[in-house]
Amino acid sequence: MNRFAELLDRLAYEPGRNNKLRLLAGYFREVGDPDRGYALAALTGALSFKHAKPALIRDLIASRTDEVLFGLSYDYVGDLSETVALMWPRAALAAHNNPPPPTLTEVVTTLRTLGKTELPKQLERWLDELDETGRWALLKLVTGALRIGISARLAKTAAAALGDKDPHEVELIWPGLSPPYLDLFAWLEGRGEKPVNRDPAPFRPVMLAHAIEDGDFASLDPADYVAEWKWDGIRVQAVAGRDERGQITPRLYSRTGEDITGSFPDLVPSLRLPGAIDGELLILREGRVQSFNVLQQRLNRKVVSLRLIKEFPIHLRAYDLLGDDENDLRELPFAERRERLETFVAKLGDPRIDLSPTVDFASWDALTAARADPASAGAGADADAVEGVMLKRRDAPYLPGRPKGPWWKWKRDPHIIDAVLMYAQRGHGKRSSYYSDYTFGVWTETENGDELVPVGKAYFGFTDEELLQIDRFVRRNTTEKFGPVRHVVHEGDKGLVLEVAFEGLQRSPRHRSGVAMRFPRISRLRWDKPPREADRLETLERMLKADESLPTIKVAGSADGH
Amino acid sequence: MRPQDILLPTADGLCCRPGKFHIDPIRPVERAVITHGHSDHARAGHGAVLATQETLDMMRLRYGENFAGSTQTISYGEEIRLGDTSVKFHPAGHVLGSAQIAVTCNGTCIVASGDYKDAPDPTCVPFELVPCDVFITEATFGLPVFRHGDAADEVNKLLASVALFPERAHLVGAYSLGKAQRVIALLRQAGYDAPIYLHGAMESITHYYQSRGIDLGELRPVMGVKKAALAGTITLAPPSATSDIWTRRFPDPVTAFASGWMRVRARARQRGIELPLVISDHADWDGLTATITATGAGEIWVTHGQEDALVHWCKSRGLRAQPLDLVGYGEEEESETPVQGEAEA
Numbered sequence: 001m002n003r004f005a006e007l008l009d010r011l012a013y014e015p016g017r018n019n020k021l022r023l024l025a026g027y028f029r030e031v032g033d034p035d036r037g038y039a040l041a042a043l044t045g046a047l048s049f050k051h052a053k054p055a056l057i058r059d060l061i062a063s064r065t066d067e068v069l070f071g072l073s074y075d076y077v078g079d080l081s082e083t084v085a086l087m088w089p090r091a092a093l094a095a096h097n098n099p100p101p102p103t104l105t106e107v108v109t110t111l112r113t114l115g116k117t118e119l120p121k122q123l124e125r126w127l128d129e130l131d132e133t134g135r136w137a138l139l140k141l142v143t144g145a146l147r148i149g150i151s152a153r154l155a156k157t158a159a160a161a162l163g164d165k166d167p168h169e170v171e172l173i174w175p176g177l178s179p180p181y182l183d184l185f186a187w188l189e190g191r192g193e194k195p196v197n198r199d200p201a202p203f204r205p206v207m208l209a210h211a212i213e214d215g216d217f218a219s220l221d222p223a224d225y226v227a228e229w230k231w232d233g234i235r236v237q238a239v240a241g242r243d244e245r246g247q248i249t250p251r252l253y254s255r256t257g258e259d260i261t262g263s264f265p266d267l268v269p270s271l272r273l274p275g276a277i278d279g280e281l282l283i284l285r286e287g288r289v290q291s292f293n294v295l296q297q298r299l300n301r302k303v304v305s306l307r308l309i310k311e312f313p314i315h316l317r318a319y320d321l322l323g324d325d326e327n328d329l330r331e332l333p334f335a336e337r338r339e340r341l342e343t344f345v346a347k348l349g350d351p352r353i354d355l356s357p358t359v360d361f362a363s364w365d366a367l368t369a370a371r372a373d374p375a376s377a378g379a380g381a382d383a384d385a386v387e388g389v390m391l392k393r394r395d396a397p398y399l400p401g402r403p404k405g406p407w408w409k410w411k412r413d414p415h416i417i418d419a420v421l422m423y424a425q426r427g428h429g430k431r432s433s434y435y436s437d438y439t440f441g442v443w444t445e446t447e448n449g450d451e452l453v454p455v456g457k458a459y460f461g462f463t464d465e466e467l468l469q470i471d472r473f474v475r476r477n478t479t480e481k482f483g484p485v486r487h488v489v490h491e492g493d494k495g496l497v498l499e500v501a502f503e504g505l506q507r508s509p510r511h512r513s514g515v516a517m518r519f520p521r522i523s524r525l526r527w528d529k530p531p532r533e534a535d536r537l538e539t540l541e542r543m544l545k546a547d548e549s550l551p552t553i554k555v556a557g558s559a560d561g562h
Numbered sequence: 563m564r565p566q567d568i569l570l571p572t573a574d575g576l577c578c579r580p581g582k583f584h585i586d587p588i589r590p591v592e593r594a595v596i597t598h599g600h601s602d603h604a605r606a607g608h609g610a611v612l613a614t615q616e617t618l619d620m621m622r623l624r625y626g627e628n629f630a631g632s633t634q635t636i637s638y639g640e641e642i643r644l645g646d647t648s649v650k651f652h653p654a655g656h657v658l659g660s661a662q663i664a665v666t667c668n669g670t671c672i673v674a675s676g677d678y679k680d681a682p683d684p685t686c687v688p689f690e691l692v693p694c695d696v697f698i699t700e701a702t703f704g705l706p707v708f709r710h711g712d713a714a715d716e717v718n719k720l721l722a723s724v725a726l727f728p729e730r731a732h733l734v735g736a737y738s739l740g741k742a743q744r745v746i747a748l749l750r751q752a753g754y755d756a757p758i759y760l761h762g763a764m765e766s767i768t769h770y771y772q773s774r775g776i777d778l779g780e781l782r783p784v785m786g787v788k789k790a791a792l793a794g795t796i797t798l799a800p801p802s803a804t805s806d807i808w809t810r811r812f813p814d815p816v817t818a819f820a821s822g823w824m825r826v827r828a829r830a831r832q833r834g835i836e837l838p839l840v841i842s843d844h845a846d847w848d849g850l851t852a853t854i855t856a857t858g859a860g861e862i863w864v865t866h867g868q869e870d871a872l873v874h875w876c877k878s879r880g881l882r883a884q885p886l887d888l889v890g891y892g893e894e895e896e897s898e899t900p901v902q903g904e905a906e907a
Contacts, residue, residue: 012827013836016814019727026726065706066878072871073707077826086707086825132709433828464832 001130003031004039004104005137012148020150024158028185037180038108040159042141044152046179049111051144052119054080060124064089075484076433078426081139088127088135101129105180111142153205153401163188171400175202175257200241200249203257204276204322204330205400209390209407216408217364224395226334227359227367228319229379230388230409232292233280234299236260238316238353239323240271248272263301266309267316270352275344278320278398280356282385283312289385318345319356319390322398330398334406337398359389371410388412415505415543417442417535418526420452421496424474425485427459435474435486436467438522440498444513444537452490453537455513458500461521469525470496492532499524505544515540563668565696565861568647571887576674576698580667581647583612585674594630595649596621597676598660599739612636612644614651616659616774620739623766638687654678655689656843657740658771664692672696673857679842680849681710684747685740685776689853697859698886701867702844703822710822710846716839717748723816723837724794731792731812735801735819735835738764740843742798743771745820746778748841749796759784759792761799761808789813805834822846851875 007027014020024043028036041047061070061084070087077083102110107126114122123142127135140146156174157167159181165188176197177184186192235255243249250271252261261268264281283290283298298312321341322330329337338358345355357378361367367389370377374386388411396406419440427436437459441452462470473488473496480487489495501523508516515537570577575587583593590607597603597613599620604613606625610632611618621629636642638661641650647667654660654676662675673694680689703710724732736742742764749758757780760768765783772778784797793813803809804817822842823829830838845853850872854862862876862883869885876883 010837013830013838015834015836022726066875068874069706069871072868072874073705076705076868077707078828082827083707086709087705132711433826434832464834467832 001102001104001107001126001138002134003027004035004042005130005134007039008137008140008146008148009133011150017154020154021158021161024150024155025161028159028162033182033185034180035104037182037185038104040155040181041108041179042104042146043150043155047108047141049108050116052123052142054143056120056123057081057084057139057143060084060120060127061088075426078433081143081145082136084127085132085136085139088132090128099125099129101131101134102126107138107141108179151401159184159188163190168400169194171205173197175199200243201239201251202241203237203239203251203253203259204398205257206235206237206255206278207398207400207407208402209409210402210404212391212408212410220364220391222361222363222367224393225391225408226338226394227361227370228356228390228392229359229374229382229386230390230411231280231282231289231317231356232385232387233282233289233295233317236279236281236316237322238267238271238277238279238318240274240276242274248274263299263304264314265304267314267352270316270348270350273344273348274323274325275321276323277316277318277341277344277353278322279316279318279353282315282317284315285313287381289315289317289382291384314352316353317356318353320398333395333397334392335394367410371412415503416499416501416523417539417543418497418529418533419455419500420490420531420534421470421474421488421498422452422454422490423485424470424488434467434471436471438470438498440500441490442513442535442537442540443532450492452531453513455511455515455537455540456500456502456517456520458498458520458522461501461523462525466522466525490531493530495531497526497529497531497534498522499526505540507544513537513540515544563670565670565672568665568667568670569672569674569696569698576886578644578647578665581645581649581665583644583649585663585665586676593644595644595663597654597663597674598656599624600657600677603676606630610634612642612649614638614659614661617661619770620659620767623770638690652690652692653687655680655683655686658686658743658774658776660686662690662692664694670695672698673859674698675700675853677702677844678853679845680853681713681842681845683744683843684751685743685771691853691856693858695859696861696863697854697857698863698865699850699854699872700844701850701864701869701872703842703846704850704864704868704872706847706871708822708825708842708846709848710825710840710842713744713748713841714752716820716841717745717752720796720818720837720839721749721752721754723818724796727814727816728794730814730816731794732796732837733804733809733812733815733817734796734798734839735804735817735821736798737821737843738800739767741820741841743768743776743778744843745798745839745841746781747776750777750779754796755779756795757782759787759795759797761797761803763800763803764798784811787811801833854881855879 010023011020057080065087073087074083126138130138156170160167160170173195176199177195183192183195187194237253240248240250250268251259252264254260283295318341321337321344324340324344329340345353359370359378361370371389375383379386391408393406419442421438422441423439424435425437427434439454439457441454443450444453474486477489478486479489500520502517502520504518506516568580574584574589574591576585583595584591585595586597586603587594592609594608595612596617599617604621606629608630611630612634615635618633618635636651638651638653641648647665650664651661654662656677656679662673664671664673671694673692675698677700678689734745736745746758759782762785789811801819809815816836818837818839819835820839820841822844824838824840860882862881863886864872865886873883873885
């Protein structure tokens with residue numbers, strides 16, 4: 001476990017992809033089975049055991065340390081697992097006769113079978129046996145929060161490098177493999193046959209798009225691209241395959257490969273032709289696509305009742321075909337896949353599955369117009385569920401991951417206002433000890449003349465360098481402290497103006513200003529602008545009126561289709 | 563006599579009225595008694611300065627010959643009468659020449675420990691425990707999450723990385739006064755005998771250490787060395803330089819930072835550090851609490867750093883404790899601008 005922890009620790013700090021690969025490959029080479037297999041599983045998110053709740057970790061540390069000291073430490077470090085790992089008091093055991101620290105295999109296999117009541121004691125034993133880094137990794141693992149900037153793809157690529165194999169090959173057989181991947185490592189090291197994927201309906205890792213920026217267009221030729229609407233739904237992969245007896249196995253996957261077939265039994269009968277469709281899950285009522293808010297009411301339900309199915313009829317809007325019966329189409333150019341898709345959907349002839357239409361455009365100006373007004377550019381009544389356009393290169397194969405260039409997403413323009421920083425609070429996690437959560441306000445007329453009224457909170461959008469600058473500004477311009485919150489100077493000629501971008505506005509009786517922003521983020525620091533020149537509440541009121549005639553745009557954190 | 567009649571925090575720094583002097587004053591005063599050479603403690607412009615030979619030399623190096631009206635050298639263990647008080651210097655183990663200052667007046671002894679550490683350091687005289695009535699302790703790492711471990715292990719981590727990435731340069735951020743020389747000495751203790759490269763800003767202070775008989779092996783200025791020749795080497799630089807365009811002269815550098823702050827991952831990540839090395843010249847939580855207990859002092863004054871936690875701990879042990887409201891320390895180190903709130907450490 002300590003060796004695995006050491007790897008995680010180093011990976012967490014290493015920004016370079018190639019260096020990460022070297023560290024990973026070095027680990028796979030150095031560490032034997034089955035530890036390395038469980039490490040690969042941990043890094044690819046393939047481990048399954050019941051995760052420990054943060055409350056359990058809090059109880060453990062409370063039993064060993066002073067409550068006030070823990071509180072101050074947690075406030076400083078900002079991460080529960082790390083705080084506990086660092087301040088866990090060394091066990092009072094004698095130096096000799098200490099059990100050796102657990103191996104990763106021991107931890108993983110024990111967690112799989114351990115009863116809930118036995119977990120606290122077991123964790124305590126392990127925490128006593130491990131060092132600081134080991135404790136940190138253990139706590140991250142058991143709480144299911146192992147985020148260290150490694151994609152599953154990167155971990156598989158490092159494994160593939162062990163046998164000089166193409167990572168794509170590992171990717172193709174991956175859905176049929178399970179931890180600790182003895183067969184995979186045997187093949188990679190030339191000691192065994194290539195494992196065969198016997199899953200009749202495997203998940204294919206998805207291809208993702210980059211957000212396009214103004215500067216990107218100059219180097220792109222409209223003729224090279226096909227445009228589609230970007231639907232405000234959920235990206236899914238609908239796969240059907242024949243098992244050994246020739247029976248069709250239908251399966252619906254989320255963009256991360258999670259099997260969500262059970263949540264959409266109403267779509268299953270439509271997946272009767274062997275193939276793999278990449279598309280958007282939507283709710284259709286009387287042929288019209290409903291907003292994401294409507295779709296959301298159908299998601300994350302434990303029980304899918306008949307009523308739910310009837311009220312929220314599910315629909316798949318197809319935009320790519322990755323497999324057609326036995327044929328893997330991913331190497332084909334998009335234009336060819338699109339043709340195959342059209343044939344496939346026509347052959348299927350199912351009302352629940354239709355084609356996502358392409359958007360005709362001859363120039364970027366034409367596309368800009370279509371994006372601004374999807375209703376008159378072909379989306380018609382479905383325009384409410386369009387959140388932008390997608391651009392796909394005609395000649396691009398289907399590449400897992402987020403390659404830059406072949407696919408772009410172009411969302412609708414966000415709103416922008418200039419607001420004044422009013423309060424700041426220290427962040428958590430990476431931002432601990434930095435003032436990184438900002439409450440900002442705009443001017444409004446009151447009995448006492450113009451005053452700032454808070455209109456929102458933002459905690460991202462700025463660069464690391466800007467974070468440092470704001471943090472410094474906050475510390476030097478604090479007028480009052482209330483616990484973790486600092487009042488920052490905000491007067492007509494003293495204060496910091498923040499350019500805030502957001503996706504939409506809503507009326508909100510809970511906010512003093514009467515409006516709430518969706519997805520606000522800091523887009524620029526306006527050191528040049530005196531606070532008195534920041535925007536006024538009236539500006540937001542105007543935007544709100546304009547917004548109310550627009551479709552609902554989804555909130556931060558919701559599933560992003562592309 | 564109450565302890566606060568002997569030493570009192572003022573806007574100028576810690577003031578001793580019966581002795582008519584200030585300890586580590588942050589503004590020019592008539593008579594200053596200085597614990598050590600870091601710029602937040604040793605400032606220019608005082609009338610008279612009392613400090614160890616090394617501290618005075620470091621001030622001269624930084625501020626020039628005329629940094630004070632007059633100077634007086636004092637050795638560890640030496641006692642001097644100042645006004646109605648007697649003042650004695652004891653090693654603080656922080657950096658070369660660093661001292662704790664024991665002030666005794668009417669039978670009450672207060673020790674102002676400045677910055678200190680109880681961990682071994684090949685570049686300075688070890689910390690000496692001074693029994694006293696009131697102990698003034700720093701609290702830079704005054705939280706139980708700060709446990710520094712063995713600095714030799716951290717240096718081994720650096721050497722392991724040099725072995726894993728022989729084609730990359732390793733750039734170690736370290737405060738120019740004290741930390742840099744300690745890291746070099748630790749590398750030599752670990753058996754690393756290749757030349758070690760220095761950023762220009764730390765050459766003179768490092769040479770001063772060598773002139774005081776501290777063996778640091780072969781050192782070379784990094785200036786003018788060809789990029790390719792720096793593959794597989796180790797260079798020491800001020801922390802601010804490691805994120806500067808200055809680093810472009812190195813082949814794919816691995817950025818390390820030797821500091822107690824590196825114990826907390828967010829700190830390392832915010833600075834873009836790839837190889838955090840937990841090496842501190844300040845006492846860690848265990849060191850602070852052990853030292854406080856061992857002084858036998860019944861009253862503890864806690865200054866610069868995480869005062870709250872340490873005051874709470876003292877009180878829970880039945881000691882009288884209060885935060886000492888001193889400003890101006892731990893906020894700057896030489897010409898560097900560390901991340902706000904992050905002291906030289």
